[in-house]
Amino acid sequence: MSIAIVGAGVAGAAAAIRLAERGVQVDLYEAVAEPQPIGAGLLLQPTGQRVLAAMGLLDGALALGMRVDRLFGDTPTGRAVLDMSYRRFHPEAYGLGIQRGALMGLLWGRLRELGIHWHCGVAVEGFDQDGQGVTLRLAGREPARHAALILANGSFSRLREGMKLAQHARPFPWGAIWTVLPAPPDFPQIELRQRFRSASQMIGLMPIGKAHADDGERGINLYWSLPVAELDGWQQRIGLDALKQQMAGLFPDVAPLLAGLRDAAQLREARYADVWMSRWHDGRVLAIGDCAHGMSPQLGQGANMALIDAHELSAEVGDDWPRVFERYSRRRRAHLRFYGQASRGLTPTFQSHAVVAPWLRDRCFGWGGRLPYIHEQSIATLAGVKTGWLWGRLEI
Numbered sequence: 001m002s003i004a005i006v007g008a009g010v011a012g013a014a015a016a017i018r019l020a021e022r023g024v025q026v027d028l029y030e031a032v033a034e035p036q037p038i039g040a041g042l043l044l045q046p047t048g049q050r051v052l053a054a055m056g057l058l059d060g061a062l063a064l065g066m067r068v069d070r071l072f073g074d075t076p077t078g079r080a081v082l083d084m085s086y087r088r089f090h091p092e093a094y095g096l097g098i099q100r101g102a103l104m105g106l107l108w109g110r111l112r113e114l115g116i117h118w119h120c121g122v123a124v125e126g127f128d129q130d131g132q133g134v135t136l137r138l139a140g141r142e143p144a145r146h147a148a149l150i151l152a153n154g155s156f157s158r159l160r161e162g163m164k165l166a167q168h169a170r171p172f173p174w175g176a177i178w179t180v181l182p183a184p185p186d187f188p189q190i191e192l193r194q195r196f197r198s199a200s201q202m203i204g205l206m207p208i209g210k211a212h213a214d215d216g217e218r219g220i221n222l223y224w225s226l227p228v229a230e231l232d233g234w235q236q237r238i239g240l241d242a243l244k245q246q247m248a249g250l251f252p253d254v255a256p257l258l259a260g261l262r263d264a265a266q267l268r269e270a271r272y273a274d275v276w277m278s279r280w281h282d283g284r285v286l287a288i289g290d291c292a293h294g295m296s297p298q299l300g301q302g303a304n305m306a307l308i309d310a311h312e313l314s315a316e317v318g319d320d321w322p323r324v325f326e327r328y329s330r331r332r333r334a335h336l337r338f339y340g341q342a343s344r345g346l347t348p349t350f351q352s353h354a355v356v357a358p359w360l361r362d363r364c365f366g367w368g369g370r371l372p373y374i375h376e377q378s379i380a381t382l383a384g385v386k387t388g389w390l391w392g393r394l395e396i
């Protein structure tokens with residue numbers, strides 16, 4: 001019997017590839033009939049890049065994405081809040097800004113090369129497991145029987161509730177709107193650039209390269225933070241012109257880029273949830289990716305964590321799937337716990353109506369970042385390698 005994976009996003013596609021490369025027979029179920037290569041710009045950390053290299057996809061990603069050497073964020077008064085250089089982590093390290101669609105194109109291409117059974121337009125509605133396998137309930141189809149099941153269907157998965165273990169998925173009270181805009185010819189070369197006013201306004205710009213190889217334009221990902229309560233119907237309540245004024249008011253340098261933003265429909269909404277699980281396996285069922293550890297995008301880790309999950313799972317492959325999943329959970333524990341805690345702790349200092357936390361952030365982060373030890377810890381956090389608050393590094 002084959003292994004079933006639910007969801008062909010970064011986590012599910014990468015897991016299918018890594019398992020197939022180890023000789024495991026995989027069936028991948030995706031609810032969307034014709035998955036499109038879309039999604040927000042992603043920052044691929046050195047960790048995620050290592051996994052792509054192991055899959056033979058890093059050169060393709062480098063050809064499409066844009067190298068990011070530094071993250072810089074400040075306040076309208078010019079106070080530096082974040083100033084992190086990958087070079088301080090490792091002389092050859094950098095982040096890679098890439099369109100999610102470009103990354104998905106690479107992963108899906110590899111899925112096809114490997115001949116993985118990919119069932120698009122098939123939603124998995126539930127599952128039952130016993131000592132020999134797992135039976136999937138499929139929308140409009142006969143049930144399917146598999147040796148084990150991997151849930152990779154995102155933060156808002158309902159299937160996860162079928163795993164008998166303590167868990168919660170709490171939507172964050174803040175989300176974002178984002179788009180990819182063509183870089184005007186005279187627009188300066190930027191790194192990952194953020195500007196904050198307290199925690200209630202935040203704009204982010206990241207160079208992310210092109211969607212596919214024959215695309216002439218290089219894009220810049222524009223991110224604007226908004227409370228979830230204001231996301232629905234923002235077009236009527238705020239309106240595009242007023243929104244652009246707010247953006248340019250916070251960060252005047254963005255004005256030339258905003259000329260490419262002509263229609264509210266260009267902006268997409270993003271909502272995210274904090275997913276916590278006491279462990280990630282229950283017998284023959286395993287959760288990976290956002291389904292297992294959804295977090296806010298503030299640390300730029302979600303897609304990287306999904307890639308690492310896939311890679312680390314493939315390292316534990318064997319015949320006894322409950323044991324494989326148990327070993328995987330143990331292997332991932334420290335890394336997943338650290339980033340879950342960091343996301344929960346840091347997100348309100350960047351996205352909330354709080355006053356004290358961002359006031360402290362503005363005064364402490366910039367100052368702390370000048371201390372070599374703090375800078376080193378911050379950049380290791382950004383690079384995606386930390387497995388504990390004081391020590392511990394992920395080795396991939």
Ligand SMILES: Cc1cc2nc3c(=O)[nH]c(=O)nc-3n(C[C@H](O)[C@H](O)[C@H](O)COP(=O)(O)OP(=O)(O)OC[C@H]3O[C@@H](n4cnc5c(N)ncnc54)[C@H](O)[C@@H]3O)c2cc1C
Binds near residue numbers: 041159297301
């Ligand atoms: C604005 C924003 C910015 C971000 N920036 C970064 C960044 O800079 N760096 C980074 O690493 N990460 C970033 N992330 C996070 C990253 O996008 C996610 O962590 C990552 O895409 C999660 O992948 P996934 O495969 O786990 O889940 P998803 O991408 O959610 O994929 C789940 C898949 O499962 C399918 N599915 C759902 N239910 C079913 C079902 N019942 N049956 C079959 N199929 C189903 C869905 O159609 C979907 O294709 C960002 C996220 C956002 C919103």
